[in-house]
Amino acid sequence: MKAGSNLLNAVSAVALTAGIVVTGAGAVTLAGVTVAEAAVVNRIDVRGNSRVDASTVRGNLTISPGASFNNNDIDESVKRLFATGLFSDVQINVSGSTLVVTVAENQIINQVVFNGNKKLKDSALKNVVQSRQLGAYNDLILQADVQSIRDAYSAIGRSDATVTTRLVPVDGGRVNIAFEINEGDRTKISSINFVGNQAFGDGRLSDVITTKKSGLLSFLNRKDVYDEDKLRADEELLRRFYYNRGYADFRVISSFAELDETNNEYVVTITVEEGERYxxxxxxxxxxxxxxxxxxxxxxxxxxxxxxxxxxxxxxxxxxxxxxxxxxxxxxxxxxxxxxxxxxxxxxxxxxxxxEGTRAYVERIEIRGNTRTRDYVIRREFDLSEGDAFNQVLVRRAKKRLEDLKFFSSVDISTQPGSQPDRVVLIVDVKDQATGEFGVGGGYSNTDGFTASVDITERNFLGRGQFIRASVGGGVDTREYTLSFTEPYFLGYRLAAGFDLFKNSDASYTGFTEESQGINLRLGAPITENLYLTTAFKYTQTKYTGVTTVASAPELAAINRTIASGSHDVGVLSYSLSYNTLDDNILPREGISAKFTQEYAGLGFDSEYLKTTAKASYFHMLSESADVIGQVSVGGGYLAATGNSLSVFDHIFIGQETIRGFDTRGIGPRVFNGTTDVGAAGGTTYFNGTLEVSAPLPAVSRDFGLRFNVFADAATLYGNSISAADFGTQTLVGSGMDWRASIGAGIMWASPFGPLRVYYAEPVVKKSYDDVKKFGFGASTRF
Incomplete structure (x- = not known):
């Protein structure tokens, strides 16, 4: 801080009468007197101000008329006036019994503009600078703004960006500020080298860390941006990886990045010591x-x-x-x-x-860094709140829950001492990330031709942690529409309540079109960390067009007599138990995922049955070094009538979602009118199994995210409860326990747009009447 130069030339008379000696830069000492004998003034005179009111200046002084003051008061007054940011210079003089405060006001910022920026929009840059329109100009703040802009460009991989400023005075003591930006080229990461690793190859360790080598599409996900803090976090990821695989002595010797200024590229080197496996x-x-x-x-x-x-x-x-x-x-x-x-x-x-441990209580929980997600969405993942006993285990559990939400790119929880020795403050630092997805999928079958689907998903709707999804899809003869919503904390409890609205139409049957619509109401709750219970009620109304009576459409005789009324209403109560220990829900390498479901239809509606289904998948690393993953999946289901005989629409239908290489409703019993395929009749019992192995695509950089898989699927659907009298002149085929099987291969790409899968499956065991669909694909992208 500085004071006016004339403070150095204070009149000698004042020095003699008040005992004040003024040195430099606003420093004031007392000569020949003690603090108790400090000076007193009767009036404060403010000079040099034009926009700032004199009362504002006096309000920032620690000196008041009639009260004694000393050098500390003058020094503090100068600091306070400069801290307002309103003044470029402050001078304090004592003249007789008057304290004279002379100020030079800072210019007012008329406009802030950014020139040369393309990669970062004006709106983004305005959020990182402190200089604001109609604010006071401050040279120190301006220099800080220059550094903030450079940091913003470093965060997107342009660490060689340069920023200069240009000031343009305008009338009325105002000034325009222009930031002249040269964005430069992206500073890429040419290679990531691991030294000292023997148990795991460079490719496997590259999968573990978040820093990635620059590639063709790196500009989309920015994972190739070098950041020292991210590299420190990568060290922790490597430690966790090794510690969970028996290497308790593992340590990171060093990690650093060297910049090749000629090519504007970083070379990252991480040296490790694995130690023995225990x-x-x-x-x-x-x-x-x-x-x-x-x-x-x-x-x-x-x-x-x-x-x-x-x-x-x-x-x-x-x-x-x-x-x-x-x-x-x-x-x-x-x-x-x-x-x-x-x-x-x-x-x-x-x-x-x-x-016993130390008795400590949570004084408060501070949430920082969330720009989109609401505070309460974060707080509710804690099993403790203000005033509760501090428990480090519960804090770690909350951190895992927050990470599992996938709302944040980073989650860090630290502690600080509270206001009392037995009080602890929890500091939760998070960084929001994209939670929306746009997905497309499709395939080709020998009956329906090309099929396609589009869906939009938001997992953190309006920052409230709510899930919403809308989708539409279909082929030549089919249409599907779905709208889903889930509130994960219904009524403030850890209850996931939601609904699904759906409408489907299918004109693939001979002679009529089936249209279904309805609603599914869901309520779920965790039983343990890995076990989850879901209950639901689903109502479906199915209508049929092109049919007036069964007699007018003999090919529909196999369809239950309720078809004559033109509609079929079903009400289903169900519950599901889900068990999940997967290490990653997108690309699991270890763990089990299992689900058991029972559905009861009745409640006075047209269908009465009990359906039981179960499925389970086990994932295991076949080779850690080569990142080869094995998967075994099994499933089955049984449908039993609890009242009248089952309708064809109550039966179980399976196809490509269970056994690749076959179309939807592609296997199982079917109805024929002579040689005409009327459509799938469904079954009452099914079993299925899958063996699959996936690995990184050879000869392609692991950072590109391409994996291939080979698989073998098998399934059977059999049994049918439609009365033989209902078939009339038609024939039901395939009601026996006939197995189908397929083998195939596919490619999965963990692209910057989201996971993309393509597969080709060849049926090796099938029936002549099965619907085949050999090719399928799907993709989704985050937004």
Whole structure:
């Protein structure tokens, strides 16, 4: 801070009478007097102001008429006046009994413009600068704005961008500010090198980190932008990867990036030390807390002797034990794993020690960095709130939940001391990311020709954490429309409530068109972290056109007599149990996904039945180094009438969604009128299975995200409960347990637009009347 130069030339008379000696830059000392004998003025005179009111100047002084003041008061007054940002110069003089404050006002900013920018819009740059229209001009702030603009360009990979400023004075003490920007070229990452890795290849480790090598489409996802903070986060991802695969001694020796200024490219080098691979030795629980039986906690242990050491399994065990002891009335209990490493046998024995822990409470939870997601969407993922006992396990669980939402590109939770020794402040730093998706899909069949679908999905609608999806699709003879909405925290509880509105039409049958519409109401709740319960009620109304009576359309005789009324109404109550331990829902490498569902139709509507279905998929890494993933899937279902005989529309239909290579409703019993295929009649029982192996596409950079897969599908659909008398002159074929099978291959691309899949399947076991669909594809993109 500085004061006026004439403060250095204060009149000697003042110095003699008040005992004040003024030095330089606004510093004031007292000569020959103590603080108690400081000067007093009777009046404050403000000079040099034209736009700023004198009362504003006086209000920022620590000096007032009639009160004594000293050098500290003058120094503080100068600082306060400069801190307002309204003045370019401040001078304080003492003249007799008057304090003279002379100010030079900063110019007012008339306009802020950006020139030369193309990659970043004006609206984005205005958000990063502090200089504002009608604000006071400040040279220090202007220089800070220049750096902020350069940082913004570095964030999109243009670290060589340059920024200069140009000031244009205008009338009335105003000034225009122009930021002249040379965006330069993108600073790419030419290569990412790993040194010291033996167990896993460079390609596999490249999949783990978020920093990516520059490629053809890198400009779309910006993952090839070098950022030192992101590289530090990548180090943690590598540690977690190795720790979960038995390498407890793993450490990152160094990670750095070298800039080749000639080519404007970074070379990233990460040096690691893997160490030996360990398995679990003896595992046990000990407790120092009276009332907690350690033996009863043993069954909660996720870590097993002889299995590969995994830090995740240790964390899961800590969470499980912490939950149990908290429900037993010990919220402050702390679970600490103590490892005993046997270097010769390469084992780690673990003892989970339960002790009292430190008594601390959550004073408040601060949310930072969320520009779109509402605060309450983040807070509700915590099982603790202000005033609750601080529990580090619950904090880690909340962090995992926030990451699993996929609303944020980064989530970090830290702690700070509160206002009291037993108080803790939780700081939650997040960064919003795109949560919308635009998807297309389609295929070709020998009966319907080309089919296509388009859907729009938003997983964080209006920043409220709500899910909404709209889709439309169909082929030559079919149309499908769907609108879905889900509120994940219904009435403030962890209950996912939602609905699906749908309307479908199918003119592929001979002689009539089927049109269905209805609503599905859903309510779901978690039972455990991996087990989920969903209940639902679904109402469907199906109408038929082109039919007046069964007699007028003998080819429809196989369809239940309710067709004569032109409609068929079904009300279904259902529940589902879902189990999921997948490490990633988009590209799972390890884990199980399973679902069991029962549906009851009745309630006074036209259909009465009980349908039971189940499916499960298991994923396992066949080769960590080559990133080869194996998948086994099985499923089945059974439909039983609980009242009158089943309608053809109640039966189970399966096709491409279950066995690739066949069309929708492509296998199972069918109805023929002579040689004319009337359509699928459905079945009452089905089984299916899939074997699949996927790996990165050879000879293509792993950073490009291309994988190929080979698969073998098998399925059977059989049984039919339509009365033989209903068929009339028609024939039902394929009601026996006849298996179909297909083999095929496909490519999946984790593109910047979203996952894209293409496959070709060849039926190797089929019936002559089956509907075949050998080619299929699908894609989605985030927005």
């Amino acid at each position: 398995v679990f030795g003896d595992v046990s629980v000990e407790s120092t807390v009276p009332g907690i039986d350690a033996e009863s906690l043993n069954r909660l242990i996720e870590t097993r002797s002889g299995s590969v050491y995994s830090a995740k399994d240790v964390e899961d065990t800590i969470m499980a034990i912490s939950d149990r002891v908290a429900t037993q009335g010990y919220p402050f209990a702390q679970i600490t794993p103590r490892g005993d490493r046997d270097f010769n046998n390469r084992t780690i024995s673990v003892v989970y020690l339960v002790d």
